[in-house]
Amino acid sequence: MKVLLIGATGNLGLRLVASLLTHNHSVVAYVRSSTKLESLLPESVFRQITVVQGNATDAAAIKRAILDAGCDAVVNTAGVAAVAPWAKTDLPVIFRAVVDGVREAGEERKRPLRVWFLAGLGVLHYPGSEVMLSSYMPIFLAHRTNHALLASLPPNTLNWSMLCPSTMTPEAADMTVPTPPSKSGKLIASATTPPAWQDSGMNAGRYDTTLEQNAEFIAGDLAGGEASQWSGKAVGVISEGK
Ligand SMILES: NC(=O)c1ccc[n+]([C@@H]2O[C@H](COP(=O)([O-])OP(=O)(O)OC[C@H]3O[C@@H](n4cnc5c(N)ncnc54)[C@H](OP(=O)(O)O)[C@@H]3O)[C@@H](O)[C@H]2O)c1
Known part of the structure; x- marks a missing residue:
């Protein structure tokens, strides 16, 4: 697919550049600074992508970037949720702008785009209930607002x-294409609730994954085209064997 990657300079965004290219997607990186992105990627990788400079709060610019490049998918990793409920974050503003830009681009090309957004473990439900995990531990609450926006969209x-995901850590500092297999194995995923949940006090740490695993998961899903078992779902992940 031709993928607009918003937030390509970030921890996950950089790994997504490498994983998307490895899965033969075309990458259009939407970033505030092309120079910054160039400084963070090997020259051989930077050469393989197209870069559009813009702000993720600018819905009209996002729409234009999608339509001008002929993208059929979007991944948004821009903006970071604040940990404390009272801390400020511009993530909801970014998130709404991305939703608006992508939705309007879809209206203009008369087909909705395939989009991956990022949230956190707290958006998932405690198994067997309708209660989000962030109701028990109210952190990273911007993701809840963002999920509510997606859930309210007309079909x-x-x-x-x-x-x-829960916490994501890097496996390597350098980005190579093709990407090597993850040292932590593949991710197992489930919709709405965390996969392989255990009711024990030490459960949360089991959901730590790596940036590379999550980048591979999204890039691999997009390799299947517009049809995905994860469409319209919040998706939990855990490393196989945990
Ligand atoms: N890292 C984790 O452990 C973790 C776990 C669960 C969920 N998440 C979520 O996953 C997402 C990605 O995390 P990350 O660790 O990759 O974050 P990150 O490294 O902080 O990257 C954030 C990206 O957002 C971009 N950005 C911020 N404001 C922007 C704006 N107004 N216009 C355009 N770009 C903007 C930054 O670009 P600049 O380079 O221009 O600043 C950067 O590329 C976040 O939403 C985070 O909440 C992360």
């Missing part, structure tokens, strides 16, 4: 999925 406006 057939966005073909969205929301990846809900």
Whole structure:
């Protein structure tokens, strides 16, 4: 697919550049600074992508970037949720602008785009209930606001999925294409609730994954085209074997 990657200079965004290229997607990186992105990627990788400079709060610019490049998918990793409920974050503003830009681009090309958004573990439900985990531990609450926005959209406006990892750490500092297999193995995923949940006090740490695993998961899903088992779902992930 031709993928607009918003937030390509970030921890996950950089790994997504490498994973998307490895899965033979075309990458259009939407970033505030092309110079910054160039400084963070090996020259051989930077040469393989197209860069559009813009702000993720600018819905009209996002729409234009999608339509000008002929993108059929979007991944948004821009903006970071604040930990404390009272702390400020511009993530909801960014998130709404991305939703609006992508939705309007879909209306203009008369087909909704496939989009992956990022959230966190707290958006997932405690198994067997309708209660989000963030109701028990109210942190990173911007993701809840963002999920509510997606859930309120009329059908057939966005073909969205929301990846809900816990902490993601890097496996390597350098980005190579093709990407090597993850040292932590593949991710196992489930919709709405965390996969392989255990009711024990030490459960949360089991959901730590790596940036590379999550980048591979999104890039691999997009390799299947517009149809995905994760469409319209919040998706939990865990490393196989945990
Ligand atoms: N890292 C984790 O452990 C973790 C776990 C669960 C969920 N998440 C979520 O996953 C997402 C990605 O995390 P990350 O660790 O990759 O974050 P990150 O490294 O802080 O990257 C954030 C990206 O957002 C971009 N950005 C911020 N404001 C922007 C704006 N107005 N216009 C355009 N770009 C903007 C930054 O670009 P600049 O380079 O221009 O600043 C950067 O590329 C976040 O939403 C985070 O909440 C992260």
